[in-house]
Each structure stands twice: as C-alpha cells, then as structure tokens.
C-alpha cells in the first residue's frame with residue numbers, strides 16, 4: 233500500500249476539535265488538549281490475523297511502505313490466568329492477559345517505536361532523541377538501530393546499570409542528566425535544549441503531547457483484543473503518561489463507531505501509591521492513603537497528569553485505582569507461581585488492582601476482565617531470594633536422597 237491509500241484525515245484536538253497537520257509535535261495551541269488522528273471510518277476494519285501491527289497501516293499515520301521499520305511487533309498472545317482468577321474470586325475463564333512483553337524488545341513500547349522510527353524515515357530525520365531510562369528507550373534504540381536512524385537517549389544520572397544494559401546493547405548515544413525527572417518542567421526543558429542543539433532531529437519522547445500519531449500504534453492492541461473474539465467488560469491499564477490507556481480506548485471507540493463491538497470496555501487507570509496524579513484526578517485524593525510510599529513500579533513513576541486518559545476513563549465509565557507496594561509484590565509473585573506468567577513488576581500492578589477491585593466490589597465476579605501485561609519479567613523483577621545459599625545444598629551427589637527426604641518430609 234502506498235502512502236496515499238491511507239485513511240488518515242488529520243490531527244484533531246480531543247477537547248475542542250481544532251485541526252492540525254500530521255507532523256505537529258505539540259498539544260492544541262488553542263486549549264492545550266492532546267491531539268489525536270482522525271481516520272476515515274467508511275468500512276469495517278479487517279481483523280483477520282496477520283504478521284504485525286502494520287496489518288492496520290491504513291489506520292496508522294501516512295508512511296510509505298519502504299520507510300516502515302518493523303520486527304513483526306504486535307499480535308501478542310492473549311492468554312487466560314485461570315488459577316490467579318480463581319484465587320481472587322473471578323471466574324476461571326474471565327481474566328484475559330494481553331502479553332505485550334512478547335514484543336521484540338520486551339514491552340508494548342515497541343509498537344510506538346516502530347511507528348516513531350518509521351515516521352522519522354518518512355520525514356527524513358537523521359536522528360531521534362528522547363528522555364527515558366526504561367522500556368521506551370530500549371524500544372526506540374532497537375528500532376533506530378534496525379532503521380539506520382541515529383538515536384540519543386537522555387537518562388537520569390542515578391540510573392542503575394541493569395536498566396541501561398539492554399538499552400546500551402542497541403548502540404545509541406547516551407547522556408546522563410542530573411535531576412532529569414525532578415519535575416515535569418525539568419525533562420521538558422532538557423528536551424527543548426536538545427532540540428535546539430539538534431534542530432534536524434525528531435523529538436521521539438513517547439508521549440502524545442509531543443507525538444500524537446503514536447496513539448494509533450497503541451490502539452492496535454484494542455483491535456487485536458477484539459480480533460481474538462473477546463469483549464472484556466473492563467480493561468486494566470498500568471499507567472504513567474496515559475498514552476496506552478487512551479490508545480486502547482481510541483481503538484475500541486473506532487470499532488464501536490463501525491458497529492464491530494457493542495460497547496467500549498470500561499477503562500481502568502492503575503497506578504502505585506505515589507506518584508498517582510491521574511488516579512487522584514479521577515477519584516479525588518483519599519485522606520490517610522499511603523501517599524508517601526514511593527511505588528516500586530519503576531515504569532509508573534510519573535508526576536505528569538494524563539488529561540487524555542481522564543477523557544477515556546470518563547467516556548467509558550471506568551475508574552482509577554492505586555495499589556500498594558505489598559499488593560504489587562504479592563500479585564507479581566502469585567501470577568508467576570500459579571499461572572507461569574512472568575511480567576515486569578510494573579505490569580503486576582494491574583493484577584493487584586483487579587484483585588482489589590473485586591474485594592472492594594467495584595467489579596462483579598461474573599465480569600470478563602483484561603489485564604494489559606505491559607512488559608516482560610526480565611525487565612524488572614524481585615527474585616524470591618537474594619543469596620544462593622538459601623537453596624538447600626547436596627554436599628555431593630551421594631547426598632541427594634537425604635536432601636530430598638528433608639525437603640519433602
């Protein structure tokens with residue numbers, strides 16, 4: 233398909249409706265609203281399974297086929313967590329897990345990065361820069377490497393080597409920036425100064441306020457959920473900037489417009505104890521809540537409020553929920569032990585939130601619920617022991633029977 237065959241119409245403000253050209257890298261200049269692409273919805277979307285999210289390229293930004301950088305991202309499995317569901321009181325067939333950790337670099341960000349790097353090639357940008365020490369950096373560096381686009385990653389000065397090791401493997405330029413994520417202004421300032429120094433490069437910060445077109449890469453997750461034949465009542469989304477939640481909502485909304493689903497699932501924003509700006513905005517701050525407990529869900533540590541996620545939650549009649557560090561660790565461990573699902577610790581927030589929502593009566597036990605499992609376990613996890621000496625030792629093979637007798641007594 234050539235670029236002119238896309239169904240893309242324009243970028244449009246989700247609040248006031250003002251129109252913008254496709255290469256806009258900002259929010260609405262009239263009202264500050266997030267921009268989102270409009271497509272011509274004149275026939276049903278073909279949901280038959282193909283090899284990558286680019287099956288849906290008519291409903292993505294206009295890009296020539298020769299500029300697409302792909303590693304067959306998308307079409308991740310949807311599996312049931314039957315044992316975890318039973319343990320928390322849901323029906324055993326009712327908890328669907330969208331396994332985004334099986335994307336090429338191990339997270340849902342690969343969809344956004346594939347689109348972002350393809351856009352950089354379409355727009356003849358020599359390089360992409362972004363601020364991240366997590367999944368977005370790994371994904372963008374991977375697709376830049378593949379697409380022959382230069383890549384510069386800004387990350388916090390106190391990032392751990394383990395987080396950076398995957399990113400560094402793809403060979404991007406790396407700069408440590410002190411106080412990078414101290415507040416929303418500091419990261420935006422660093423990106424602004426980088427743009428001034430590298431005026432031809434693309435700001436590839438994966439956030440709709442800079443790159444509204446990437447929402448459409450994330451909406452393909454919704455298409456795939458519907459293509460699998462499931463129509464969940466609720467979708468639980470671990471949330472930092474809110475693009476994933478809004479992208480999912482947008483995909484469901486397009487399918488509803490076309491009559492391919494009856495209802496948009498209720499979108500649920502999940503965050504840790506602190507920071508939790510989007511949940512607080514939806515639910516109001518709860519007095520006496522453990523506000524001071526800094527979440528160990530590393531991918532969700534964002535102070536930036538997500539206006540577009542709030543639009544999606546309100547329109548779909550969803551809600552917001554916070555989960556404590558203890559609840560996250562418990563869910564992380566339980567879903568691995570009972571169903572073999574090894575996700576990154578930030579993804580476990582959704583499992584913890586589903587359990588809490590059933591206990592609180594916010595969702596009923598006969599509902600079908602989808603958990604977006606955003607990242608692979610190898611990204612970030614807490615092993616159940618720190619020292620190998622905690623595991624029983626047979627001093628020689630001759631001791632096997634006595635060690636096992638003790639273990640199974």
Ligand SMILES: [Zn+2]
Pocket residue numbers: 245246247248249250260261262263264265
């Ligand atoms: Zn506007």
